Amino acid sequence: MSQSMKPSPNGMRFYATLHRYVTSTECSQHRSSRPSIARRRAPCSHSSSSRQYASAAADITPPSSSNARTHYSLFPKTLPHGAPPHGPFAVDNAALRKEFLQLQSAYHPDKHSGTDKRKAEGTSALINGAYKTLQDPLTRAQYLLSLRGFDIADDERAKTEDLDLLEDVMEIRSLIEGAEEETELAETRQLNEKSIEESIEVLDDAFRRDDIEEAKLQAVKLRYWTNIKESLDSWEKGKPVILVH
Known part of the structure; x- marks a missing residue:
């Protein structure tokens, strides 16, 4: 990376957070198709470039437990406080879209090659899915409830008695x-x-x-x-x- 493109400390903090989010998700997919939120994640191996990245970011403060490994952690500018109740349910969709486009540009697969390109494809898909979920109030609410163990989206029993x-x-x-x-x-x-x-x-x-x-x-x-x-x-x-x- 050239000196002119060197990220700021805040930028490094975000990319370190995103790196942990993506790699932990990749590891969990190998262990279970439906991992528990509270399940402890065992270490997994990464490529040499991933290890170098993690080493460079070793001194970065990890995200708070309330905000770790959720869609909210992917958008630290728009959603700095994370998921409710720490942050609001309402979302500034204009700001969310702006940050989404910036992330999609940074992780566009065409800007990477080899193993990094494959990882960029996975990261881009992850960002895209998180954006689609958070921009809509219904899917956002359903997602937040799923984090608490309630599958409102697919549960046929989740009907009103009103x-x-x-x-x-x-x-x-x-x-x-x-x-x-x-x-x-x-x-x-x-x-x-x-x-x-x-x-x-x-x-x-x-x-x-x-x-x-x-x-x-x-x-x-x-x-x-x-x-x-x-x-x-x-x-x-x-x-x-x-x-x-």
């Missing part, structure tokens, strides 16, 4: 399916956007208080509202509405 909510959802479904023109759904669209905003606000408060039960309930509700939004955005006359619970 009968009023279910009644509202079915009524909205009928309105969407019965609309003759898309303009007839303008008010429904506005009300649904408000419901999404309210769920996000409640999720922000629940994660801040570390109230996981409330976060679970709101994540399920947000899934309903998000599904309705998708149905509204893809509306076609006579098209049936399939609401994924």
